[in-house]
Every structure is written in C-alpha cells, then in structure tokens.
Amino acid sequence: MDHEIRKLAWQIAAHAEWQAMSGARAIPQGLPPIETAGRVPEAAALAPTAAVGAESVDEGSAAVSTPAVASASANERAGDVEVAATLDGLRGAIGDCRLCRLAGGRTKIVFGVGNPHARLMFVGEGPGRDEDLKGEPFVGRAGMLLTDIIEKGMRLSRSDVYICNVVKCRPPDNRNPEPDEVEACSPFLRRQIALVQPEAIVALGKFAAQTLLATKTPIMRLRGTWFAYEGVPLMPTLHPAYLLRNPADKKLVWQDIKLVMAKIGLDP
Ligand code: SF4
Numbered sequence: 001m002d003h004e005i006r007k008l009a010w011q012i013a014a015h016a017e018w019q020a021m022s023g024a025r026a027i028p029q030g031l032p033p034i035e036t037a038g039r040v041p042e043a044a045a046l047a048p049t050a051a052v053g054a055e056s057v058d059e060g061s062a063a064v065s066t067p068a069v070a071s072a073s074a075n076e077r078a079g080d081v082e083v084a085a086t087l088d089g090l091r092g093a094i095g096d097c098r099l100c101r102l103a104g105g106r107t108k109i110v111f112g113v114g115n116p117h118a119r120l121m122f123v124g125e126g127p128g129r130d131e132d133l134k135g136e137p138f139v140g141r142a143g144m145l146l147t148d149i150i151e152k153g154m155r156l157s158r159s160d161v162y163i164c165n166v167v168k169c170r171p172p173d174n175r176n177p178e179p180d181e182v183e184a185c186s187p188f189l190r191r192q193i194a195l196v197q198p199e200a201i202v203a204l205g206k207f208a209a210q211t212l213l214a215t216k217t218p219i220m221r222l223r224g225t226w227f228a229y230e231g232v233p234l235m236p237t238l239h240p241a242y243l244l245r246n247p248a249d250k251k252l253v254w255q256d257i258k259l260v261m262a263k264i265g266l267d268p
Contacts, residue, residue: 081187087116090191094168100184102126102169102177108135112164112192119264121162121198121232122146123189124239125207126177132170137163142240146204149240153257154266162196164189166211176207193230199264201232202256205239224256226263235260 080093091111097103110127113136122138130140138146147158167177167185177185193201203209206219212229213222213236222236237256238249258268 106169114162118162209236
C-alpha cells in the first residue's frame, strides 16, 4: 500500500512539474482558455498522465509539488530545454534534474557523448553502474563491445558517432526504467536527436527499441528492419550486454550494422 501511494505521489509530482515547466501557472478548471485551446506545447504533449488530479492529494504529502507552487526556475528550465540550440545548452538546461524518482539513486546524470553533428546515433536503455559513476554512456564491458562494433566493425571512431540512453539516470539494481520515468526524460532525448540530426539511429536492445517504437514486439522480430523515430530511420539491434552472454548472436548484430552502414553510405 505504501509503495502504491509513493508511486502515485511520484507520478503526480512529475506531472505537475512538467505542467509547470510547460508554462502552466494553475490547475485547469474545466475547458482551457480560448486563446490556448487546441495548442499543445511539445513538453505538455509528453507530460505523464497522472491517474488522478493533483488536487486530490493532501498538501502535506511528501515530495509532491503543484503547478501553483513550482519554482520559476523550473519554468525557465523547460523553456531552455525546448529552445536549446546546442547540446551543451541542452545539458545546461537539464541541470540537476529531479523530474523522476531515478534522481534519488544516481551518482551522475549520464547525458551523452560524441560528435554533436554525428551522422549516426546509438541509443541504449539507461546507465549502468560504471556509467553512473563516470557520467558517460557505455563505458563498461558492454561499452567496450559497442566501441569494437563502431571502430573495428564500422571503421569509425567512437567520437564520430553520438551515444546516449533513453533515460539519463541509473535505475536501481539495473531494473528497466518505468513508463513514467521514460516519459519524464523523453523530452531530453527528443531534443538531443533534433540537435544532432543524425541520418540514422541504432536502438540498442529490447528496451530502447520497444520504447522508441512504442511497441511490445520482441526484439528478435524488430531487429534487421528499418523503422523511424521522429522522422529519422531507426534500426533496432541486440544490446551489447546481451551479446556478452550470447556471443553467437554477434553475427545478427553485424547483419544489422551492415544495413546501417549501407544506409549512411559506408562500405560494409
Ligand atoms: S532520468 Fe531523466 S527525468 Fe529522471 S531525474 Fe534523470 S534526467 Fe531527470
């Protein structure tokens, strides 16, 4: 019961924070004002859907803020995310983000690394222990394998591509991020992709692929086929951590990578 109440409080807090960051200054009562009806800001469109209205929660509940009391700096930060013109600017706008419960267990926000104008972007699930400590994605054993795929397989430098994750903070015990955590963090990934403007995205593993494509289709049926995310061609493939446990399936990833190389004009 306590767990359910805490989860609900987190959902409401994230929802309220995003509404505030999108410019809301009060809890809507009935229909929206005529001048804003039908116009949905991007961040608002991504806001988590709370199960109940914020007004149903006791004001004394821990960690719950409402649009009416959310800080002006939160509003400014959301605006900064949406209009950030560079990756450095976006990272600055994210600041010490505490939009979801993953903030409580992280050491560092793991934003992303690589060429800010990369032709190819790799997107994983979320930081693990090594990444959390270093603040950089894919630096453990799975990261070394990804680097091999990029450098030995594709004959690119790791610094030629851009690497990031769906969520920027480490989930506890390496569990999958929960839907409200993904929703809270998704504006950051969307802005990263909009700024990098890659020619192709490689979704690493089941979670990243299923999340970006909003599907439950198994990764073995997704991989090897082109999809699109925000208009960018997206190739799902197997996660390097999976390959460490199942090295025989490296050949499947190589098949996918060859399709990616062809897509961006590299000789396989
Ligand atoms: S996972 Fe994303 S939304 Fe959640 S606290 Fe970290 S940066 Fe913020």
